[in-house]
Amino acid sequence: MLVKRLRALPVGSAATSDIQLVNAYIAGDESAFEALLHRHKRKVWSHIYLMVRDREVTEDLFQETFIKVVHHLKAGRYNEEGKLVAWVIRIAHNLVIDHFRRNKKMPAVRSTEEHDVLGGIPQPGLNVEQRMVNAQVDDDVRKLIDHLPAEQREVVIMRTYLNMSFKEIAEHTDVSINTALGRMRYALINMRKLVQQHGMELERA
The missing domain is CATH 1.10.1740.10 (RNA polymerase sigma factor, region 2, helix turn helix motif)
Incomplete structure (x- = not known):
């Protein structure tokens, strides 16, 4: 037995x-x-x-x-x-x-040279009003991410919020690096389309 x-x-x-x-x-x-x-x-x-x-x-x-x-x-x-x-x-x-x-405890949205989510870089020494603007931008971006297909949303969160390399993302999601890169690329395309469709302003202070 x-x-x-x-x-x-x-x-x-x-x-x-x-x-x-x-x-x-x-x-x-x-x-x-x-x-x-x-x-x-x-x-x-x-x-x-x-x-x-x-x-x-x-x-x-x-x-x-x-x-x-x-x-x-x-x-x-x-x-x-x-x-x-x-x-x-x-x-x-x-x-x-x-x-x-x-x-909703993700750190602030992080952009990289290859994948610029917002098109802006946060600056130090911000006043209260500027920090509020940036907090609203972060919240809007999270809402955009929630509208992405699951596979794209997963890659965006790992890359943008968790600072994982595409090699790590590929290993954790059991796909090739090219597939992980492709999902990130399509996610950014879809997010920018949503921004345009809804006339959103995602510029940081």
Whole structure:
């Protein structure tokens, strides 16, 4: 019996594959999930922390990630075709994105030479009125981002707010660098179209 065979192996043994542990957990072996958690917790925790840069938030999202993993496994929603850790990290990644959107705690919009979101660079020493203008601009940009297709929205958030390289974005979303670049390019095109359609002013103070 699979569960009995797995119990004979040390927790986290390299001889036990992720899918074997998943099947054992679904069959009722709680220790199999503990082995999965022990094996992958550091990578998942680091991924979350890299994005949020806050230990308390990381702990909360880490726990929420594995609660979702448990629910999905018990509901039979895990696709064996992909690697388990990549699947878990996607769940964690989506929770991070949801956290930023829900709490609206993203840092100010950041532009780069290659991808200028606003066409302006914030200046130091602003007065209260100027800071209010910039805060409104940031809020308007977030609303624009919310209207983007999910794949484009994800890349914009990672690049603009989280300061991730396109190599990191490609790795975290499981696509090629060219695909990540393309999604960013189309996202900016769509955002500029929305700005023109609604006659929005996105100039910083």
